[in-house]
Amino acid sequence: MIELNDFSIGYGKRALLKDVSATIGSGSLTALIGRNGSGKSTLLRAIAGLNGSFDGIISIDGHDLRSMRPQRLATTVALVTTERTRVANLHCEDVVAMGRAPYTNWIGRMQEIDRQIVSHALSAVGMSDYARRTMDSMSDGECQRIMIARALAQTTPVILLDEPTSFLDLPNRYDLCRLLHRLAHEEGKCILFSTHELDIALKLSDSIALIDPPALHCLPTEKMIGSNMIPRLFGIEIGMG
Amino acid sequence: MSRHSILFIILTLTTIGLFCLDLSVGAVNIAPGDVWKALTGGDCPPVTAKIVINIRLVKAVVALMAGGALSVSGLQMQTLFRNPLAGPYVLGISSGASLGVALFILGSPLLGLSAVFSSIGIAGAAWIGAAAVLTLIAAVGHRIKDIMVILILGMMFSSGVGAIVQILQYLSREESLKAFVIWTMGSLGDVTSGQLMILIPAVVAGLILAVVTIKPLNLLLLGEEYARTMGLNLRRTRSLLFLSTTLLAGTVTAYCGPIGFIGLAMPHVARMAMSDSDHRVLLPATMLTGASVLLLCDIISKLFTLPINAITALLGIPIVIWVVLRTKS
Numbered sequence: 376m377i378e379l380n381d382f383s384i385g386y387g388k389r390a391l392l393k394d395v396s397a398t399i400g401s402g403s404l405t406a407l408i409g410r411n412g413s414g415k416s417t418l419l420r421a422i423a424g425l426n427g428s429f430d431g432i433i434s435i436d437g438h439d440l441r442s443m444r445p446q447r448l449a450t451t452v453a454l455v456t457t458e459r460t461r462v463a464n465l466h467c468e469d470v471v472a473m474g475r476a477p478y479t480n481w482i483g484r485m486q487e488i489d490r491q492i493v494s495h496a497l498s499a500v501g502m503s504d505y506a507r508r509t510m511d512s513m514s515d516g517e518c519q520r521i522m523i524a525r526a527l528a529q530t531t532p533v534i535l536l537d538e539p540t541s542f543l544d545l546p547n548r549y550d551l552c553r554l555l556h557r558l559a560h561e562e563g564k565c566i567l568f569s570t571h572e573l574d575i576a577l578k579l580s581d582s583i584a585l586i587d588p589p590a591l592h593c594l595p596t597e598k599m600i601g602s603n604m605i606p607r608l609f610g611i612e613i614g615m616g
Numbered sequence: 617m618s619r620h621s622i623l624f625i626i627l628t629l630t631t632i633g634l635f636c637l638d639l640s641v642g643a644v645n646i647a648p649g650d651v652w653k654a655l656t657g658g659d660c661p662p663v664t665a666k667i668v669i670n671i672r673l674v675k676a677v678v679a680l681m682a683g684g685a686l687s688v689s690g691l692q693m694q695t696l697f698r699n700p701l702a703g704p705y706v707l708g709i710s711s712g713a714s715l716g717v718a719l720f721i722l723g724s725p726l727l728g729l730s731a732v733f734s735s736i737g738i739a740g741a742a743w744i745g746a747a748a749v750l751t752l753i754a755a756v757g758h759r760i761k762d763i764m765v766i767l768i769l770g771m772m773f774s775s776g777v778g779a780i781v782q783i784l785q786y787l788s789r790e791e792s793l794k795a796f797v798i799w800t801m802g803s804l805g806d807v808t809s810g811q812l813m814i815l816i817p818a819v820v821a822g823l824i825l826a827v828v829t830i831k832p833l834n835l836l837l838l839g840e841e842y843a844r845t846m847g848l849n850l851r852r853t854r855s856l857l858f859l860s861t862t863l864l865a866g867t868v869t870a871y872c873g874p875i876g877f878i879g880l881a882m883p884h885v886a887r888m889a890m891s892d893s894d895h896r897v898l899l900p901a902t903m904l905t906g907a908s909v910l911l912l913c914d915i916i917s918k919l920f921t922l923p924i925n926a927i928t929a930l931l932g933i934p935i936v937i938w939v940v941l942r943t944k945s
Binding site: 420446448449450452453454458460463464465466470473474481482 | 828831834835837838841842844845847848849890891892893896
């Protein structure tokens with residue numbers, strides 16, 4: 376569970392979010408939506424501990440983010456970014472194994488349990504056959520899945536994803552969101568992903584976190600649809616089939 | 617047996633073979649049997665023993681150390697900066713060390729100090745120079761994410777150092793000038809056994825630090841942000857890597873002069889041979905490749921009496937061109 380208390384963050388001199396208080400629950404999939412430049416990535420990076428220049432408190436499962444050591448943080452929050460990861464000679468399996476880094480010793484020695492978690496994570500994203508492929512030989516969408524498998528292997532209660540659907544075609548977007556939904560419900564994880572795909576967000580996520588600068592509204596999807604906030608912010612009507 | 621194990625055996629045997637060959641090649645013809653006797657303290661002329669132990673053995677050990685050290689430093693920089701063209705020479709780390717040495721060799725007579733060519737002074741000056749450049753690159757790199765900018769700055773810095781060194785040369789006395797010019801040509805043979813006493817521990821310390829940073833280097837393959845979300849302490853890792861590279865590239869530059877291309881090219885040879893990017897494999901492979909190639913360069917330089925820098929450049933340039941073409945495609 377992610378809790379924001381009197382949380383404010385800006386980009387340069389511009390305030391993106393101001394005095395926000397919100398709770399993003401466990402065991403559910405939450406979509407983070409908002410216009411371009413409204414601070415979706417900035418918020419995700421702050422929760423992941425990559426951007427410490429915010430005011431207020433972020434706490435995860437009751438623990439203040441600022442008081443967590445890097446290793447502790449890595450066993451609490453996993454992040455999937457939009458960064459390119461097509462490294463030559465880097466095997467998919469090894470990327471997923473990196474997710475075990477917070478649990479392995481100084482040289483990264485894998486135990487039997489770590490290997491099981493890695494192969495489980497690979498099969499969860501449907502990439503078991505790609506284990507020995509190298510990252511530079513795969514499509515963007517395939518790389519994205521491997522990065523998600525890596526986040527799963529990190530076995531954290533919280534998973535954050537920054538626009539995970541951006542490189543995928545339509546069927547794969549739905550597949551991925553269903554996968555995230557299933558993981559959130561079956562494993563009780565708190566999964567927060569930013570996206571521009573309003574239809575997918577509204578159909579498949581349990582809650583919607585909407586950034587309407589400088590406010591953040593976090594509501595169950597049904598209530599969000601009823602609230603008229605989305606049409607107002609995006610200037611569109613939502614047709615729910 | 618796995619592909620990796622076979623390759624490691626081949627690499628180790630090649631390194632040992634080239635080391636032995638390096639001992640038996642030189643200006644004076646010495647039969648391999650006599651070389652063996654000289655090394656083991658057997659019955660051979662005292663002159664032969666002196667040549668083998670004081671000249672050839674020292675030089676071969678220097679080649680072994682310098683090759684391994686420069687290559688590992690190159691591997692660290694390529695992973696840390698996520699750039700295939702990074703290396704101690706390209707990033708200006710060798711230049712920083714050169715500036716330190718230039719100030720020491722050329723500057724101390726100017727200030728009226730006696731030209732103390734003490735081993736520790738040269739090493740210290742090189743370490744300070746190398747560390748200063750790394751700090752500068754890190755400071756700039758923290759603000760500017762674009763690696764091309766960092767590489768261009770590295771090149772600019774090298775040119776700037778070149779200019780400062782020229783001014784120093786213009787102002788300095790003839791004897792210190794000559795010592796410095798010879799140093800810039802790069803040589804594995806000018807290392808005294810006293811300097812070896814500093815070179816070996818410094819390089820070994822640098823290599824131990826490199827081993828300690830194997831896991832952080834693996835995480836850095838995905839970039840600093842991903843590495844941090846997987847528990848990497850970035851500040852600590854950077855400090856360890858900089859300290860390691862300063863010891864490795866700084867010390868070698870201090871005693872052998874600026875040797876180009878080894879640090880840049882050898883990690884690529886190791887990656888290609890191993891077809892892996894795991895630093896648990898790459899680090900030893902890069903070290904062995906670097907050591908054997910510099911031993912080979914030394915053998916060639918002795919056979920044809922050429923400066924070592926010319927040979928490392930001729931061997932390294934095709935590899936660098938290959939890397940650039942492959943990255944672009």
